[in-house]
Amino acid sequence: xxxxxxxxxxxxxxxxxxxxxxxxxxxxxxxxxxxxxxxxxxxxxxxxxxxxxxxxxxxxxxxxxxxxxxxxxxxxxxxxxxxxxxxxxxxxxxxxxxxxxxxxxxxxxxxxxxxxxxxxxxxxxxxxxxxxxxxxxxxxxxxxxxxxxxxxxxxxxxxxxxxxxxxxxxxxxxxxxxxxxxxxxxxxxxxxxxxxxxxxxxxx
Numbered sequence: 001x002x003x004x005x006x007x008x009x010x011x012x013x014x015x016x017x018x019x020x021x022x023x024x025x026x027x028x029x030x031x032x033x034x035x036x037x038x039x040x041x042x043x044x045x046x047x048x049x050x051x052x053x054x055x056x057x058x059x060x061x062x063x064x065x066x067x068x069x070x071x072x073x074x075x076x077x078x079x080x081x082x083x084x085x086x087x088x089x090x091x092x093x094x095x096x097x098x099x100x101x102x103x104x105x106x107x108x109x110x111x112x113x114x115x116x117x118x119x120x121x122x123x124x125x126x127x128x129x130x131x132x133x134x135x136x137x138x139x140x141x142x143x144x145x146x147x148x149x150x151x152x153x154x155x156x157x158x159x160x161x162x163x164x165x166x167x168x169x170x171x172x173x174x175x176x177x178x179x180x181x182x183x184x185x186x187x188x189x190x191x192x193x194x195x196x197x198x199x200x201x202x203x204x
Contacts, residue, residue, distance in 0.1 A: 037109040041095050043086070043118035046070065050080040050099060057102025064096045065115070086115055 034052040046063060048071075053059050055078035063071035063084060070084050086093060093115040101107035 035101060035107045037097075037099050039097055039111075039113075041113040041115050043116045045086055046084040046095055046115075048080060048082045048084070048097075050076065051078070053078050053080075053101060053107075054103040059102050060098075060100040062098045065093050070095070089115070090117060092116055 036049075036051045038049040038051070040047045048061065048063070050059075050061060053076070059076050059080075060073055061071065061076060061080055062069075062073045065086065070086070071082070074080075086095075094112060095115050096112045097109065099109040
């Protein structure tokens with residue numbers, strides 16, 4: 001039994017179409033399984049490990065923290081690895097990762113994670129002016145009793161040698177002698193007058 005050539009040709013065509021479709025499906029599934037956007041967030045940093053991307057196109061990655069750029073948009077090829085340090089914080093931070101694959105939006109990634117607060121890295125509040133310790137005033141030692149000079153009465157002023165002698169207002173040591181001599185003179189005078197009168201009386 002012979003098979004017509006047209007049947008062989010038709011069967012060959014169907015087989016080629018099936019192989020091409022299977023190959024296309026494998027090629028399409030390959031990149032989807034190959035893109036690996038891995039990233040992790042701790043209380044101190046963000047680590048990025050983007051691997052198995054299509055190096056023939058332009059891929060982009062961006063990281064923001066609470067709406068502010070931590071990693072401005074950067075382009076990469078097959079791989080991208082980076083460690084990003086987070087700012088010090090006393091409350092949780094929202095970290096947003098955006099990866100745009102150049103070979104299709106189905107390979108892109110848009111994800112958000114939370115950075116916790118580090119227990120041993122909480123910023124210490126700065127003391128205000130009212131809480132600051134006032135400067136100590138220098139203390140002056142009180143003078144000891146030996147150092148303090150007692151109050152003394154002012155010494156009497158001595159007369160100057162050049163000043164003239166002042167008249168004596170009080171009694172001197174010669175006053176009793178002068179007084180005794182005066183009394184003796186008075187008594188003698190009285191005795192003489194008494195004897196003279198007696199003689200005159202006797203003559204009469």
